[in-house]
Amino acid sequence: MSDEEEYSGSEEEEVEEVVETKPAPKQESRPSIAGEGDPEFIKRQDQKRSDLDEQLKEYINEWRKQRAKEEDELKRLKEKQAKRKVSRAEEEKRLAQKKKEEEERRIREIEEKKQRDIEEKRQRLEEAEKKRQAMVQAMKESSKTGPNFTIQKKSDNFGLSNAQLERNKTKEQLEEEKKISLSIRIKPLSIENLSVDKLRVKAQELWDCIVKLETEKYDLEERQKRQDYDLKELKERQKQQLRHKALKKGLDPEALTGKHPPKIQVASKYERRVDTRSYDDKKKLFEGDLEKLNKDFLEKVWSERTDQFKGRQKTRLPKWFGERPGKKKDEPESPEGEEDVKAEEHEEDDEPAYEPEPEEEEEVVEEEEEEEEEEEEEEEEEEEEEEEE
Template sequence: MDEEEQGDTGDPEFIKRQEQKRSELDEQLREYIAEWRLVRKKEQDELKKLKEKQAKRKVARADEERATAERKKAEEERRVKEIEEKKLKDAQDKKQRLIDAEKKRQTMMAALKEQHQNKTLNFVIKKKVLAASLSDAELERTKTKEQLEEEKKIALSIRIKPLALDGVPMDKLKEKATELWDVIVKLETEKYDLEERMKRQEYDLKELKERQRQQLRHRALKKGLDPEALTGPHPPKIQLASKYERRVDIRSFDERQRLFQGGFDTLYLEQLEKVWRDRVQQFMQRPRKKLPRWRGERPGKRPGDPDTPEGEEDVKGEDVEGEDVGPKEEKPKEEIEDEDLEEEEVEVDEEEDADDDDEDEEEEEEE
């Protein structure tokens, strides 16, 4: 390898080719650098032009803003001057009207004195004097439609001055149209801003009124009043708990509502419920077996009749309670009458118990 490298380095053609390649690369690099410098110079020139244009635009905008501010200031001064002149003129007109009214009043007073001296009660007031005594609002109402139209035309002719466009060049017309267009855009912008502001204020007022209404409702409920008592145009009447002691009623709405609930109806229902429970309890405690055996003298017994043996009653009871019993024997007539008497006595006892219960109930109700 070392010998080959030495041979290559010692070859003049190789050295010549290497130098030629270097020269070509140097030439390409010089061309690239020159082209880059040209592009860079163009960019710098364009940037410089843009900066100069921006500076000119800033100056023009500042001049335009200054001119606009001066024009607004002049318009404001002119408007203030016109308002002051109008106020001064109105004051002078008012003063003149007062002087004229005073003169007419003096004339009328002199005429009245003269009529009083002549002792004449009838006098005539001219229409001109009557018209002079009317106020401005009454005079405005008495104007006809033609008079109002004429006043409107006069006011519009004063406020909107006609444009003198005869013999004006095209450039001036374009400037005037541009100025009028700017004025229209400005007025429309202000109109839109004011409308949006009015909408926002209306919404805020509505929200504040609703919030105030809710607060008044809570305050009325706390004081024991009707919820809508404080939301009306007038304050609520003072409610007294006693018109004799003149005490203010501080009870809540629910407490005062409960005064009309219950009373005698509630007591009557409670009494009926109590009677019902007692009757049900008595019914549940009734005897469910046959009647107890008679231990004393048999009812309906006649003197000289033999006593009924105890075995016969048991046998009779078993025959009555049993289901599969043979043919019944016919009872004697005396035994049938005795049984009828016992059943009548049992029914009488039950009716007496029912009467006693009714009397107890009436006594409880009276208590």
């Protein structure tokens, strides 16, 4: 069975190769094969070939259908892409048109705003020129009659003076205002179709105008010089008054004439000793450094007293005759022996030995005497009890 399967498999491969290379097998080979082999085997092989041919035909038909579908899908996608390109081009054209209209509208609004600003500035300068002319006229009249006590109202300039407003302006604003002001002040000359006499009259008018302007200029310069002199004189008077005020308060004469107020005096000027401390040191006393100074002073006194206590003269007790009362086991015979032992321990351990003060030594002696008296009393009581027994 396995041999037949192998043979049939090899035969199928051969048939596939033949089908791929030769689409139509020859009819002459079949009779020759039929005459040579088994008729059942030949029949089986023919059946297999026919099945394979039908399967291949089905595959081919299916492939052709799939290919037709893919071509239709590709065609549909190409048509869709072309429509999308057209719609995108129209959308871009519409957006470009809209952007262009917006840009034109923005430029038109900017131009209109500039024109409005120019007109407003022109009107403002015209009003300022009219006010100036009226002020000049009023000044001329007031110089003849007497001083003027009118108070002008302040304009809403956020607390800035006219000079500060002028300084805050840019170069372009100043140039533009200059052009507008000149266009208002300098009026165009209409000298066309004028005779010689009229031209002479016009020239005389211009000459009179120049003389008038130069005269006003000279008057204003002289007035400015006089005002500067008055200001200097007033400042000097103010300084003199401040000097007198400082002297009355007991301060330096130039203490109140500076830009800043004088420093606070933290010591009396009537002290005999001159204070050598700086202003900062004296000022720190009022910021809580007095406690620190007191603390430092106490620590210094404490260190001095401790050094004095450590360097005092030490007193020694007299030697005892016999066994010292209250002596414990492994203790020296005399206080000198205790000191020697302590000195040896100090040399070994490098630790300071504590030596009692004279008062403490007296207390120790009194305690020892009391202990001896108590022991004697106990011994007497024991002896009495023994005698009674």
